[in-house]
Amino acid sequence: MLSVREISAGYGEGDVIKNVTFYVKGGEVYVLLGPNGAGKTTTFRVIAGILPPSSGKVELLGSNIWENAEARRRMGYLPEGDKIYPQLSVRKNLLFFSKLYGVGEERLNDVMRKLDLLKYEGRPAGTLSAGYRKRVALARALIHDPQLLILDEPFANLDLNTVIWLRDFISSLLEEGRGVLLSSHIMGEIQHLEAFPCNVGIILNGMLRKEVPIGDLMRAIGGVDVLVRVDDMDKAVEVLSKKFSVRKGRTGIIVRINSYEDAPDIASALSSAGIRVYEIRTVDLPIEIFLKRTFAEA
């Protein structure tokens, strides 16, 4: 579906990414994993038709997207952050892009329904919660029914509920046979992709250093961490340590769980012990530490 061959690109002062090559098939997900500044966003900008490459080729379903702008119709791009028009209503945000892509009202309504946005259609998009702003951005990326979705750090700055919802949504896109290309520096949040054909490319200093199947990566991680903030920390540690691996952090308790699906168990264990829960959220394992620990050669 997507063929990225030896692309190099930069912003005028030398190349930021160098000779990046990888392939994505339909129904398959490719994760570009790397620390901040590694070149993930630059790579995506080249693939999405935003930043021209200094060399190399990007082909989507056989068309070079830099020679044929219409080929971009087959991909949807969700950049990091919302990137929506905050002052325009949800409907107008989507209507604009539906018109750009020649999409009818029916498809627009379908996408809004699918992403549960109809109830907010008249509200300025900037007044929505972070989770719903992400939905608007995702609706925009999907409005023209693209075969490839490019998602740059889709899980960043989202609450746990939205993360879980987004993970399920990405799974549904993969089930529909679409190709998904996403970047992340939060490994726990790509764990669910193990159920799909998924490769992970590790990018460091603008170069793709290693490609591994996601299964290998997940075995190396061995679970995900969540941060729990409660009113009685000592009691909470006592309760949670019966079921999970627990350690005290600076701002709360770090609980190691197998997957985010186990997060509700934390809440129920604490509330049945009469402990008040203020917050449960994801904790990022710094990717540099992970890479050092797992792929020393990278």
Next chain:
Amino acid sequence: MRRLSYLNTLIKKELWLFISNKKNLALVSIIPAFVLFFTVVVPMLTGPRTYTPETYALALKYIKESSYEFGLTQNDVDKLGENAITFVTIFQLPPVLGIFAALAVFQTITASFMAEKSSGTMEIMLASPVEIEEIVISKALVGVLMGIITWMMLFLGMTLSLEYLSIKYIGKIWIPCMNYIWSMVILPISLLLLGLALSLFAGIRGSEFLAGLFIFTIMAAPIGIIMAVAIFQLPAQLFFLLLELLGGLSFLLSILIIAMSYKMIDRLSFIRNY
């Protein structure tokens, strides 16, 4: 230039964004209304009451000596009496009109570029099949439209005021002279073009510093001319000559800057600062 198939949609979006921004609405509605109030309504209501006998006599002498420059005969000036001063005061306001028309264009276009770059929506548009020229043209067209609306409001306000004075005191419709057409139509449009050129340059380069510098430039020259006329008591003929020079210069400068800006348009210029 490649096909402009998405221009309609882009213009509609620019208008939506413009209307949704209260600052923009103020720029093309409240500000011209304020300008008209202070430059037209107040002089018409108060007349030359603030003048001393000396300055009053000097003003009338100035008007009588150069009545032709204002499209009036000696007889018209006599009939207007002290209202001739109000007439000429309004007549000499076109530089202000030009400034506001240019500022409306400038604000609309630079704000649109800056907002899209800083919010990252520019990136989304670049990822769509839209051509980069279409993005620039849509912003330019909406900016020019807002400049023309501002100009029209001020033009109508000032022209109708002059007609009111002429009909009431001279008893006939006043026929605008060449000086008026030049300074009310050609000069503002030329300044409006300058506003367009500078905003495209600042928007494409993505520099707020340049934007600030350009606003100063747009305002400085016309205000400088008005002040020079007042301080050095320059003859009306010279005042209109300076306005003609300003119009011609700003037109040439606009063409030059637009051509330069067009050459600078590339994808990198829209994402480099982001």
